[in-house]
Amino acid sequence: MTVESTAARKPRRSAGTKSAGSTAAKRTGAKKSPSTPGSEPELVQLLTPEGERVADATYDPYVADITPEELRGLYRDMVLTRRFDAEATSLQRQGELGLWASLLGQEAAQIGSGRATREDDYVFPTYREHGVAWCRGVDPTNLLGMFRGVNNGGWDPNTNNFHLYTIVIGSQTLHATGYAMGIAKDGADSAVIAYFGDGASSQGDVAESFTFSAVYNAPVVFFCQNNQWAISEPTEKQTRVPLYQRAQGYGFPGVRVDGNDVLACLAVTKWALERARRGEGPTLIEAFTYRMGAHTTSDDPTKYRADEERESWEAKDPILRLRTYLEAAHHADEGFFAELEAESEALGKRVREVVRAMPDPDHFAIFENAYADGHALVDEERAQFAAYQASFVAEGEGE
Amino acid sequence: MAAEKMALAKAINESLRTALDADPKVLIMGEDVGKLGGVFRVTDGLQKDFGEDRVIDTPLAESGIVGTAIGLALRGYRPVVEIQFDGFVFPAYDQIVTQLAKMHARALGKIKLPVVIRIPYGGGIGAVEHHSESPEALFAHVAGLKVVSPSNSSDAYWMMQQAIQSNDPVIFFEPKRRYWDKSEVNTEAIPGPLHTARVLREGTDLTLAAYGPMVKVCLEAAAAAQEEGKSLEVLDLRSMSPIDFDSVQASVEKTRRLVVVHEAPVFLGTGAEIAARITERCFYHLEAPVLRVGGYHAPYPPARLEEEYLPGLDRVLDAVDRSLAY
Numbered sequence A: 001m002t003v004e005s006t007a008a009r010k011p012r013r014s015a016g017t018k019s020a021g022s023t024a025a026k027r028t029g030a031k032k033s034p035s036t037p038g039s040e041p042e043l044v045q046l047l048t049p050e051g052e053r054v055a056d057a058t059y060d061p062y063v064a065d066i067t068p069e070e071l072r073g074l075y076r077d078m079v080l081t082r083r084f085d086a087e088a089t090s091l092q093r094q095g096e097l098g099l100w101a102s103l104l105g106q107e108a109a110q111i112g113s114g115r116a117t118r119e120d121d122y123v124f125p126t127y128r129e130h131g132v133a134w135c136r137g138v139d140p141t142n143l144l145g146m147f148r149g150v151n152n153g154g155w156d157p158n159t160n161n162f163h164l165y166t167i168v169i170g171s172q173t174l175h176a177t178g179y180a181m182g183i184a185k186d187g188a189d190s191a192v193i194a195y196f197g198d199g200a201s202s203q204g205d206v207a208e209s210f211t212f213s214a215v216y217n218a219p220v221v222f223f224c225q226n227n228q229w230a231i232s233e234p235t236e237k238q239t240r241v242p243l244y245q246r247a248q249g250y251g252f253p254g255v256r257v258d259g260n261d262v263l264a265c266l267a268v269t270k271w272a273l274e275r276a277r278r279g280e281g282p283t284l285i286e287a288f289t290y291r292m293g294a295h296t297t298s299d300d301p302t303k304y305r306a307d308e309e310r311e312s313w314e315a316k317d318p319i320l321r322l323r324t325y326l327e328a329a330h331h332a333d334e335g336f337f338a339e340l341e342a343e344s345e346a347l348g349k350r351v352r353e354v355v356r357a358m359p360d361p362d363h364f365a366i367f368e369n370a371y372a373d374g375h376a377l378v379d380e381e382r383a384q385f386a387a388y389q390a391s392f393v394a395e396g397e398g399e
Numbered sequence B: 001m002a003a004e005k006m007a008l009a010k011a012i013n014e015s016l017r018t019a020l021d022a023d024p025k026v027l028i029m030g031e032d033v034g035k036l037g038g039v040f041r042v043t044d045g046l047q048k049d050f051g052e053d054r055v056i057d058t059p060l061a062e063s064g065i066v067g068t069a070i071g072l073a074l075r076g077y078r079p080v081v082e083i084q085f086d087g088f089v090f091p092a093y094d095q096i097v098t099q100l101a102k103m104h105a106r107a108l109g110k111i112k113l114p115v116v117i118r119i120p121y122g123g124g125i126g127a128v129e130h131h132s133e134s135p136e137a138l139f140a141h142v143a144g145l146k147v148v149s150p151s152n153s154s155d156a157y158w159m160m161q162q163a164i165q166s167n168d169p170v171i172f173f174e175p176k177r178r179y180w181d182k183s184e185v186n187t188e189a190i191p192g193p194l195h196t197a198r199v200l201r202e203g204t205d206l207t208l209a210a211y212g213p214m215v216k217v218c219l220e221a222a223a224a225a226q227e228e229g230k231s232l233e234v235l236d237l238r239s240m241s242p243i244d245f246d247s248v249q250a251s252v253e254k255t256r257r258l259v260v261v262h263e264a265p266v267f268l269g270t271g272a273e274i275a276a277r278i279t280e281r282c283f284y285h286l287e288a289p290v291l292r293v294g295g296y297h298a299p300y301p302p303a304r305l306e307e308e309y310l311p312g313l314d315r316v317l318d319a320v321d322r323s324l325a326y
């Protein structure tokens, strides 16, 4: 196994690691946020926040042949994903969904990485990867059943090679690793990508998935969206070193990419997936981005973070940045944007209608699929449940 | 503060505050317990008043939270850790079961593990998966752990005080759908023992035994049964390990019938243990087999089905009718 480390070849040190601060700060773990303006960490970037294309010798080749049409496609993906997300958020407010975890601000990280995957790759998401699901061809309305409370999953993972959302933080990184180990055993050349957050990086499961994937040289890409927060806790409550540097200790490369730059996310993920396909093992990508909304619709970010922080990140909006570039390069005209606007509205409308029409599940769904081969106790309880339900009907009829 | 009406979550908050104030060795640890005050605001304001050294926002790692709490306890601290939701205790389950529960015995009784693990549990709040489970039997089955659950604000306040003072690890299950229910708390009253069951309503025809979120349902069922001329006794077990079988026995010797109610699956649950013990202890007093009402042997269902899954008034009364029909 070759142990190649991009981190070693090309240092990308965060300003935040240089000084550990005062003794008191050391004890309490208090540290300056890496997202503080002025302490921007070095990261792979192909499009500046101002929408200018910048060169990067390592990663440019991975997007060198991208066509204007494909660029417009990335833009369209981001716009429609944001529209879908906004619709879901308002559906939650209207009581149609019990909960929603918004991806607002993370569109580039998800669309860039999602579009880097091949049809035969397999994706293991957490619970916020609506944009990745979009790239995989999952009907977005399928994502809403779980949040509406009509099912605990909502799609067949094998249809689009897009696994179920995982609520228990970090678990899926091990499943992804095992799946990748299976791919390697089969001698196939597909790859796996596992999504998780900066908070998840603290979980034992994530550390164990790094160990397994390195030891077995599994074709898996770990895509960490560092959106700066794990509910109320900033990244500094999870780590004292930039997350991408963790990979080095396990013996595989780690790269930090501008998570609000869709082109860079696409290029870096393609690079990592191709490494995996070539049998060169895992990669950790840290997409440095920002969760613009609340953690979920149940969360109140005003309790723990300042408005200015969000405002500073709004200036790095992933969608605006690509639009500026498309316009400057004359890759898109007014007609394109107008058409997309109409398409967005139509998507919003469809999502609204489908969700409102989503029926509550049949009561007997409680017992469905508890086991693949059936179970005597479940059969017995289902029968008792049926008799109990029937007793109401009978009483009602008798009145 | 003496007697005051308080929400259950607020009562726990007050109790934690009292404990932090009284003993510098008491620590609060968990995800989001600091500035946010926990996702249910149970630790609201505590970090502000006691500082980041006493009310500690931990990394997102449950095994780490419990494992380090064990180490802190070995060093003389009394950590009270929060697991954010029931379904997220399992990354810590290994530490709880293989380490926390057994260390006192392994050390020939020479070390104590005064760790409290707070777990908001149970359903009824319309949440997504892993946010509504009742895993108490999995903990009660493990020797070395004590397992309790309050059903009202006064118990929430006092049982937390007692759990923190306990030299044994206590798994403190908080009935999350009752967090916002208000009832009287007397912070000056002398509480009863932590593991003693309590009769909340006297009756003569049948005993309903429950704990945590189901106590309220049983009280409502007893009130409804009263209108039909049935006199039900409601027993709040309060503790699932140990279980106060004496109090259950005393009640059953009076009423001769017992229905145990919990949200957790019936199969191999707390109710199964109570049914077996009470059958053994009260065989000649019983007029009917001990019946159990609880969850099914199926994964906790999506929110839109939880009303069917969770025992409600009707299911409890149905069991009462079945018992009385013997």
Ligand SMILES: Cc1ncc(C[n+]2csc(CCOP(=O)(O)OP(=O)(O)O)c2C)c(N)n1
Pocket: A128, A167, A168, A169, A196, A197, A198, A199, A200, A201, A227, A229, A230, A231, A291, A295, B031, B060, B062, B084, B088, B091
């Ligand atoms: C094992 C576990 N512990 C706690 C939680 C509760 N929880 C849900 S999301 C979350 C924060 C996750 O932060 P991060 O991994 O950074 O992902 P993000 O939501 O920011 O994308 C927490 C603590 C959980 N779902 N699973």
